[in-house]
Amino acid sequence: MSGELIGGHLDGLRQTLDQLRGQAPLLRRWGRVLAHRLSGGHRLLAAGNGGSAAEAQHLTAELVGRFREDRRPFSAIALCAETASVTAIGNDYGYQEVFARQVHAHAGPLDIVLLLSTSGRSPNLLRAAEAAREVGATCWACTGPTPNPLSELAGETLALQGPSPHVQEAQLVFVHLLCTAFEAELATMDTLAGRRVS
Numbered sequence: 001m002s003g004e005l006i007g008g009h010l011d012g013l014r015q016t017l018d019q020l021r022g023q024a025p026l027l028r029r030w031g032r033v034l035a036h037r038l039s040g041g042h043r044l045l046a047a048g049n050g051g052s053a054a055e056a057q058h059l060t061a062e063l064v065g066r067f068r069e070d071r072r073p074f075s076a077i078a079l080c081a082e083t084a085s086v087t088a089i090g091n092d093y094g095y096q097e098v099f100a101r102q103v104h105a106h107a108g109p110l111d112i113v114l115l116l117s118t119s120g121r122s123p124n125l126l127r128a129a130e131a132a133r134e135v136g137a138t139c140w141a142c143t144g145p146t147p148n149p150l151s152e153l154a155g156e157t158l159a160l161q162g163p164s165p166h167v168q169e170a171q172l173v174f175v176h177l178l179c180t181a182f183e184a185e186l187a188t189m190d191t192l193a194g195r196r197v198s
Helices: 002-021 024-039 051-064 083-093 100-106 123-135 149-153 164-197
Strands: 044-048 076-078 112-117 138-143 156-159
Touching: 002 164, 024 044, 024 112, 024 138, 024 156, 024 164, 044 051, 044 100, 044 123, 051 076, 051 112, 051 164, 083 100, 100 123, 112 123, 123 138, 123 149, 138 149, 138 164, 149 156
Parallel strands: 044 076, 044 112, 112 138, 138 156
Antiparallel strands: none
16 A cells, blocks of 8 residues: 555646646746846845745755855845744734735845645745835745745746645755856856856
8 A cells, every 4th residue: 555655646747747848938937037136236036934034044055055056155044944033023923924014125027936735725925925016126936836825926937836845845956057047157157257258
């Protein structure tokens, strides 16, 4: 029985990853935009709940640290990792405001707010998307199946088809693919800059 469950889980995950493969053009475009924005001094703010919070932290760690090649660090903050802010805001304003208030504090025009959610229905992420709009930041979402409220609020959404566990697993792949596209664009920018100098 457990063998059948494991095989069924892996088959379901494969279907979700096949859906993600079909989003390659959007991933490449997001990687290009992210490279130009962060290189221009803007920042990425990422947030999620539970496992999606872990992937938000994973993404910002790859940008501040490195993914594949050594390069300069870029400004990226995982709002869910700001434990003192999250608990203070949650205590004083309610949990639905824990990300929105940080977006108001840290984001501005040309910054990117990336919200990860398997359901697309978390009130604190919906408020964060509204806050991104209010400050003029670009809002992207990576969610489970659409339609969902977060996809309607975000400027653009990468929707992953499948049940919550598979969406969450595919979010890790999404993070790595976005970083791959980001660093590929940085390399292209460096090459073009070198040609202009010479």
